[in-house]
Amino acid sequence: MQHKVIDVKDVVIRFAGDSGDGMQLTGTLFANTSAVYGNSLSTFPDYPAEIRAPKGTVAGVSGFQVHVGSQKVNTPGDYCDMLVAMNPAALKANAKWLKRTAMVLVNEDAFDDAGLQKAGFSGNPFEELRIEDRNIIVAPITKLTEDSLKDSGLDLPSIHRCKNMFTLGMACYIYNRPLDYIYDYLESRFRKRHPEMIEPNRKVLNDGFNYAANIQAIANTYTIEPDLRERGIFRNITGNQAIAWGFIAASEKSGLPLFCGSYPITPATAILEELSLHKNLNVKTMQTEDEIAGICCAIGASFAGNLAVTTTSGPGLSLKSEALGLAVMTELPLVVVDVQRAGPCTGMPTKTEQTDLNEALYGRNGESPLVVLSAHSPAHCFDAAFTAAKIALEHMTPVVLLSEGFLGNGSEPWKIPSMSDYPAIKPRLVTSDGSKFHPFERDPETLARNWAPVGTPGMEHRVGGLEKTHAGVLSTQPENHEMMVRERAEKVARVVADIPDLQIDGPETGEILLVGWGGTFGHILAAADTLRAEGKTVSRIHFDYICPLPKNTEKVFSGFRKILVCELNSGHFAGYLRTRFPQFNYLQCNKIQGQAFLVRDIVDAVNNIL
Amino acid sequence: MQHKVIDVKDVVIRFAGDSGDGMQLTGTLFANTSAVYGNSLSTFPDYPAEIRAPKGTVAGVSGFQVHVGSQKVNTPGDYCDMLVAMNPAALKANAKWLKRTAMVLVNEDAFDDAGLQKAGFSGNPFEELRIEDRNIIVAPITKLTEDSLKDSGLDLPSIHRCKNMFTLGMACYIYNRPLDYIYDYLESRFRKRHPEMIEPNRKVLNDGFNYAANIQAIANTYTIEPDLRERGIFRNITGNQAIAWGFIAASEKSGLPLFCGSYPITPATAILEELSLHKNLNVKTMQTEDEIAGICCAIGASFAGNLAVTTTSGPGLSLKSEALGLAVMTELPLVVVDVQRAGPCTGMPTKTEQTDLNEALYGRNGESPLVVLSAHSPAHCFDAAFTAAKIALEHMTPVVLLSEGFLGNGSEPWKIPSMSDYPAIKPRLVTSDGSKFHPFERDPETLARNWAPVGTPGMEHRVGGLEKTHAGVLSTQPENHEMMVRERAEKVARVVADIPDLQIDGPETGEILLVGWGGTFGHILAAADTLRAEGKTVSRIHFDYICPLPKNTEKVFSGFRKILVCELNSGHFAGYLRTRFPQFNYLQCNKIQGQAFLVRDIVDAVNNIL
Amino acid sequence: MATKYTVKDFKSDQEVRWCPGCGDYSVLTALQRTLPKVCEEQGIDKEKVVVVSGIGCSSRLPYYMNTYGFHSIHGRAMAVATGIKVANPELSVWQVSGDGDALAIGGNHFIHAIRRNIDINLLLFNNRIYGMTKGQYSPTSKFGAVTVTSPYGTVENPFNPGTLVLGSKGTFFARSVDTELAVSEEIMLAASRHRGMAVMEFLTNCVIFNHGTHWEISGREVKADRTLVLRDGEKMIFGKDRNKGIALDGWKLKVVTIGENGVTEDDILTHDSHADNLGLQMMLADMKYPDFPVALGVIRDVSEATYEDGVRTQVEEVKAKARVHTVDELLHSGSTWELK
């Protein structure tokens, strides 16, 4: 048999193993190697719910999927071309994601009786899973790693910890990845604290690479050409990191210190963690006693003139409901980030979902309008956070920014922007002109009020949760209340002036319009591409701005016979659109499994309709 | 001039004075006298926001309006036929509610310079208010009361406290009310603790009555014939009291002890207060440290087998959001009462509104379906609470029952029902059959699960906020999650089987259908009557069941060209209907002033449309 | 460069709307009298003063102060005040809360702010009742209290705010009564000097719903015998005849009478609020009538690092060491690559 090198457009690879097997790192290194090589990519880490579920069990499997393409890649991929399974449990948990043509690389040494039993196999695992027909490569990875390092002087546990490098080496051979990036990584990772680990890891990596080159089982290798369109300096970024950085950017652009008051909660915690690393950039973070304190501290910080944010996930958003109403009533700038996870209640904390939209829109007592935005990809989280802060500060309103576990933990290469390309942020700060400050007098155009933080001389005033007049005096006068209710709503509605029009991907009129918001962006885009490749004509829009909706929303909708709203919930956005533009008929494509869409889900839904 | 006795169909009287003037009592006695006489009536207390606002100021005015009719009266009335103003501030605050033909009775002694100034008058108050043309009766009520009691041996403050009885006597003369009920009241009120107060109060009442009979200024008196249709034993009941009693009734019918865990909040506190009086009827009440503890204690009590409720108002409902999700997830029976007040945030606590509907429907993270009911009159609160408890217990679901300040504080005569006319309540309690208990296995028809409270032998199981299988085992399996999400939603949807069809008031098809829910019932009904009296054909439906909606909703809507949804918010119910039945066009009639509708508001809205 | 202020500078144009005779008035007065002194002594400009409250009758106080004010939501004043102080440590932050606001719904923020030792002065208006909502019992209502929600009497122990503060690692606790204006001003001044969280409990009278609840100790006739004003360096002597005092009895306290059983002034304890005597100060805070006089004045006032200082210092240290100073630098920090 002769080795062939086949050029492919894209591949999906899933690394899976025990929580301790280092699969997140392996996947990340493979992804970064590809990124540096110039490929487009999208990744999806799939953690277990437990910190360390029992070794070798299905519950303890940790996975990392990466989709590498020579052209723009939009999702981590539905099914995989190659699965690396470091133990039987990893195979079991992931077999259903194999393409018909997939390659499966397993660590033979882990497939002993004990291992098979822990994963719940009674016989031949490949037969039980009905994947005997796949291209299965069985390699004694543990043993080979031991051999490779027998002279290294390392103890056995340390040697075993290197076996992921063997796997990575094999994967790099199979996909013709250069190893330089990984060498660099090993250097910088170990240089300071464990220089003795550099060489062994390097060696195992190379040995894995060479082993793959030598065995018969691997018939062909693949190349994925670099994407030649994109030029510039890149970095990887997760959604959570991007949100943190977006706020820091808004802080710089507005000239205001950043204050974040939050309580840890999966999958939002990393935003607080990231922010707390950057005190050097005028950032103060407070891990508060609970979510309510988080938002209330932020509101206090806002009253004192900081750019104030609070970050959380579903259950925390619920707890913040009452205080969000306080921000609505006091008309102070505030951004609340909700990195959605599967609910209801505690639900499935490590799983993704879009089921908090209704709560973001409606989850407060009384008439409590506020701005709702969403992020559509890990890198877009940066812009979304920046914009959320800008709107909050310029329109004096709380803003809820919806992200998702899928975005927060997911990462993508990001072409580093220059801050000079970002717009100025102009907080509505005022100083005394000698007259009495009326806190709720409004800008005639935007209806935003002015902001006189505590400490501004001559501007002493009181704010609070009770209804007030423009002058800031308590009032239960019926007409005043009605006026204030309407003004607060109208103020939010007028944010529309700052919102870009929807861009239609595809023709402006036609049979079907695909509609999405948030993290389903890539999947819907890929579905549209797939459908077009199948010869269908579809158009597509994606909403980053949910409340208010872009100006041209109605016009866009009116161009289509069918509107299909795709979302990871029971139809929140579709329901919201019905309340706003009841004249259109909205079809729905929903999934509530704590999982992202498969491109297939959307394609099938469209094909069912057309 | 000769006294004439004029028979009228109905009258609206508003008693207004300083918080300390006893106007709530005066109004209540007038109302009860009329009820006992056989009239139909509706009342509306209008408290100031402060406990004791400064004496004589507009902020400190306390009012009580009563609408008395010889036929069914549905609202407290828009404008009044008679205003009793115990001081200038009371006149000022209420002048706008006078009919053109209204009589105004003022206490001359309070209209001295100091009094006028405190109320902010600079000249003649009647001119300033442009009400010189009304029938103004100026009586030196303070002086007359002093005269009446100068031999009573009471000190001056005690004498002054009797002046409301003088006013009441006058009102009773003018409207030909018998005094017996008031005599009885004075007896029972003072017999035990202050028997020395019975006679003076009686005397002042009579003197007021006689004074009115003797003065020239009162040209005519009025009679309102008793409503001859209704027979039986009656009592007065406020909405809050009725909710408390409805729960006690459900407790008796279900055979379960009642547990109420609540935190005080206006205007819901009286429910907790009322319940805490009735420990004799198997009621336990806990005033918890906050609203979250209130609902969580209730959830705990439910797990232990009690009929569990928690009562609150808007800000408290917000705080309960997360825990409501826990009740959704654990599928435990629970009723949450929200006596709505004007929001957002703290808003205007003593004012009424219907602005929590969206929060009740949508205010939780994740897919959190639950049952939403509403009460439509003070007395209906009894049935609504009973039904809410019945649904919760029989369908194993949390139920949110929406009331309003207007209902909670308002009262109406209520024909006392017999508990034998109420249906049985059958909690889904189970005992062990020896097999392992699977807590989330469902009744095939209703999808309700079974209930094995702690202490049931052999049925040990675990519930909680994480997603589980039918067997009660933790699961993050995508298909299981989707199934459970759908089943929880379907379970709520199937409550529809227990819900009566909508009854149309008026023709089943036509030009316009008036739609309402909650405490706007009487106003919409009265508006429909008014419109019919004007020669228009209108139909009307009222929703007590909001989620799920009654079976025939769609059918009813389809009979009308125009659907006008009337509510005291920005259009929550209309929006909700758009998501459910997007095929219809919903017109809106909204008011957000912290005030009930005027019948006029609705009549005008309809006339604008027709 | 704080100007000299007078009481009037701190009065707003809003009419005070508490019930006539409400104990809250006198605490307001004490605050308005103390702030000019505080500002002068500590060089604070009026616009740096902010009064934060929750919800309740007492929480209406910010409207009556001509300073920045935040009338927040029930129970959350402590958190709002914390955010303000951390955002701008220059500010002089005063919080006003009722016993319900601070200790019922707000209990968690209360103990955490104390633990963090953030420099906020908290005026806790303890009328042992919910005034605003018309007379329900509160977490400080006496055992057995009959109220609208406890028609047959409560069955739960009240908090003693003092022991709760000390148990939460509080660095400052003081107590006064609405009727003791001078003591109130004294403890407010001490609180303003204290760096860190300063809790001041004011025993206030709710004339409408809990009239006279504190009179058994604060009534004009009895107060000399039933209260003890603690002052540093002074003996813990009280009583109409100034002949009673607090002495140590093993590891407990006892009331002794000078001249009886050979007791002399030397046996009486001398107060030291600045010493870190948790056990003793706990016992002093816990003294209850009828066994003991109730302690007024500053019970504990010890010095510890404040939270906002910690935050500020850390930010400065990190800044000093940092190599990244702009967002552009941040974006290019760490691992990047170039595609040409």
Place this chain on the structure above:
Amino acid sequence: MATKYTVKDFKSDQEVRWCPGCGDYSVLTALQRTLPKVCEEQGIDKEKVVVVSGIGCSSRLPYYMNTYGFHSIHGRAMAVATGIKVANPELSVWQVSGDGDALAIGGNHFIHAIRRNIDINLLLFNNRIYGMTKGQYSPTSKFGAVTVTSPYGTVENPFNPGTLVLGSKGTFFARSVDTELAVSEEIMLAASRHRGMAVMEFLTNCVIFNHGTHWEISGREVKADRTLVLRDGEKMIFGKDRNKGIALDGWKLKVVTIGENGVTEDDILTHDSHADNLGLQMMLADMKYPDFPVALGVIRDVSEATYEDGVRTQVEEVKAKARVHTVDELLHSGSTWELK
């Protein structure tokens, strides 16, 4: 008529999913070993036992117990447990919470349940870290703790759960370490006998995110010198050589060595958890290494009326006096009138 149970009766069929080496295992074991004794001694049937938890690694415990269990929401276990106990005072209610669950988000319910003295046994797993969310600091993390949310160290004081309990008027507080199974069982049994809220703090090890945090006092080599197991009637003696002890020093405590400076065993304090010695017990609970040994065992166990008894008694009293016994009677009570 409680049957005799064995450890196995309390083990559920669910696989325990804590990290290998997690300190939580041993507390689970202690509980499973203690419950059969409790049931036998106190005549409790297994179905009367309920374990309630919040959210956190430790809060997964109910799944591993073959009893009724409620894995509620973060911070609210105390409130859920309270509702269960009030609804049915017959039940034996055990609560499990982490330091974050009980003392961060759940702090308010914690202090109020203590104040009410409701009969719940709370197992507080104090690993001084948020385990479940992967290693953020908690309200018991040491000052300066470096964690993912405090990369430059925390700047806030930790709570001492013991002083917080005592400051909240707690009637029972005990402490153990995960490695001291016998002490753990001992305090669980004592807690089960105590009527009212019993808080047991377990110093547990989080091998992943806070490995060894308690070892400076509980390590095999040092524990004899750095911990002191308190037992009623026993002298407070500790140390490898059993020659160190706790003595009174004015109103403070001090460590003394028997045989040095004329110190004899008589100078050493004798423990009495049942005495109402708030000041002393506060100081004992507050003892910290390196100045003092950390106190283990039952520090305070005093008797007071319980909340659920109060509720029950009141209901009975009201029932006994009531003239209204049915809803029909209720509806006709008070003022009614008839229209004929």
